[in-house]
Amino acid sequence: MQTIKSTIAENLGVAPTRSGDPHQLVEPRHRFSLEQVGDLSGKVALVTGGSEGVGFGCTHTLLKANIDKIFVLSKSQDIISQAKDAFAQDDQLDANANARLAWKQCDLTDWKSVQKVAREITDETERLDILIANAGKGIMTHALDRHGIDSHMSTNHLGHVVLIDALLPLLNKTVEKHQTYVRVVSLSSNLAEQTPQEVDFTQESDFKSDIGPQSLYARSKLANLLFARYLDREYSQKAGHDHVIFNACHPGVVETRQTQVWIHEPFPILGYGMNLLNPIKKDIFQGCVSAMYSATQPTKGGNFICPPAVPEEGPAKSRDQEMQDRLARLSKEIIERAGVTLLTIPV
Template sequence: MFRLSLNNFCRQSIAATTPLSRLPVQHHSFTTSQTRHASKKPTMSSTVSSIVENVQTTLSENFGRSAQAAAPTGTHFSLDDVPDQTGKVAVITGGSEGIGYGSSHTLLSKNISKIFIISLSKEVVEGAKKSVAEELGQDKADRTHWYQCDMGDWKKVAEVSREIAKQTDRVDILINNAARGIMTYQLTDYGVDRHMAVNHMGHVILTSHLLPLMKKTASNGSKVRIVNFASNAHESSPKDTQFKSIDDLNKDLGAMPQYGRAKLTSILYSKYLNRHLTSQHPNILANAVHPGVVKTKMSQEDIHEPYPLAGYMMSVGLTPFKKDQFEGALSCMYAATVTTNSGEYICPPATVEPGSDLANNEQLGEDLMKLTRDLITEKTKKDSVDKGCPMKDY
């Protein structure tokens, strides 16, 4: 079976933040095994056609520039297709740089009324706000409200969440983008793996605190969209991944698998929200997205922390093919402003993919969220849970 994948390439060169495994794609209504049984004797033309389509999908999902034009029919989407956002309010983590900035900038260009941006670096925030003023006008810059916060500091996340809730009467879009990249194993002050604490659990706290506002917005007839940033790197999560205990979380898996496991949780969390939240509140949609190989601080600088030499393949070797921050925001903008579906894993430009077997393991998702609730309750009960963080099945 033909398979187009950069997973092995990533493991060998320790290069890409996003392994590009693409067969089968979900343009078809059946799985690889079903395809095999349905067409035991494929014709040469159908085989060639399938290969061509999957090459096109791989290129368009992961690389920038002209590769975007290679997207198969029915999956095309551009930032020009983002609808007017007048009257809407968004919350974006990591929204002052990289893909997050591309998302913030796009929403502001589409007249969003207000954006709350949570960012780690004050200097980056100031630079981003200046750029918005220069490129879109001071009026658009004034629509942004910036909060400095490390998503691994759960007490601070809870404080910022409550402050945001005081400043708005609605939330239409929540983009959980901030993340620890491909870096070495480290524990937070809570004694939890930093990848999991930042990429997943901090965002669960934020989402939970904002949930009452999102429910209110949805009850008035508006679509509310939650976007969790995943990656094709989720396929690098160990096949025996479990979320039964903190010991499972705190295993040093190595930089790439550690990152991949954290990205896996974004898909599991989105599907969990679809089962428990969207089922009760149909106007609230939750989806995970893969941005592609994007030129960001994560792929240009952070990669050298675990891989001082091999990381140059990612930071330098792939640079000519990488997306810029706006191209990297395509799947996010589709999920945040257009889709009417929930519980999906969306790749650029607007392609729904199945994800790995682990990403579709419902019990694994339930275990993840039970452990997440238990840990957050244990570590932040008085700082977060007792102050409005509804750590329950929504």
């Protein structure tokens, strides 16, 4: 019975209970709400894709929690302008909310640009307490990026590898100077379980091949989870940086542009089936709960956190240390072949 309850809590926005809150279905020790984030005064955060969807929910929550500064990385100036307008009109936020937000235009498939933006951030702040790797390409048809890599893998995984690598020195500086935990959160998905069996990251084709819209997304989300667990094992534990916490999370089925609009690109008709789920999808604030828990609470890494704060094992592939190693090694080779040198991540 608890499995059924957890499935509802982790994926849906409503529950057949008096309160209607699905997050109340899990065991009390795994409950968490945005009100429990706590005061983040003096701290600095970064959210990729933080101007819409789950990322908007994260940015709003961080601002409400008095974050001192938040860097938002995204591609569209129009979308960040809309987000700022929404923040300015929100009674839950103070009048200085937008003054604490710094937008950086960044295309995660342009790895040189990602590294440049990371250097700018390092020059503009002396600390970084939270990094939420949220931006991503949803379930869409196959396309190759400028490097000849599947754009799902390039955006969802490799762009974030470059970003994390470039910002690790700043994260470490924050730990050393302020004697605090810093947390890196990767937005994965329970759809990672649907990655085809033949995908094992033994060859570069696993970064390029067309395996169908849903499997392309699943493969990239498996990579997010594998890499978070790799960093926890090889960087936090083995390299002695145990106050740098790496976790991945699943947001649930959330009503966003991905599930409303982009789903019709690969599935012009069947996409309406996803639209029919709107009444039971999580809204963006329900969808950001597991990310905000992961960004503010854990003192241990390597976990796959499902809403609201439920640690799940995740797919068997994600726990395969040899596969984690292969993914990290191939990721570095592909990125450095494109002329971007990784300096921090141990491979």
